[in-house]
Amino acid sequence: MKKISISLSGHQTSISIEQEFFVVLQDIAKQQKKSVASIIKDIDDARKPDSNLSSEIRIWILKQLLKTVK
Numbered sequence: 001m002k003k004i005s006i007s008l009s010g011h012q013t014s015i016s017i018e019q020e021f022f023v024v025l026q027d028i029a030k031q032q033k034k035s036v037a038s039i040i041k042d043i044d045d046a047r048k049p050d051s052n053l054s055s056e057i058r059i060w061i062l063k064q065l066l067k068t069v070k
Helices: 019-032 036-046 053-069
Strands: 002-008 011-017
Touching: 002 019, 002 036, 011 019, 011 053, 019 036, 019 053, 036 053
Parallel strands: none
Antiparallel strands: 002 011
């Protein structure tokens, strides 16, 4: 597991995701010319309040990868 510390909406939070997902997230961030933090913020802003941020990040990564195989 990779633990990511990030500031979201002015407060520090930690997210735990598998190393493999983190590597893909970094690759996508490079391709989109964005920071990992800005992508996570976008995911956080779009998610429902009762959903788990780490899970939402994994789903977002999966959706991004699926776009490339279609």
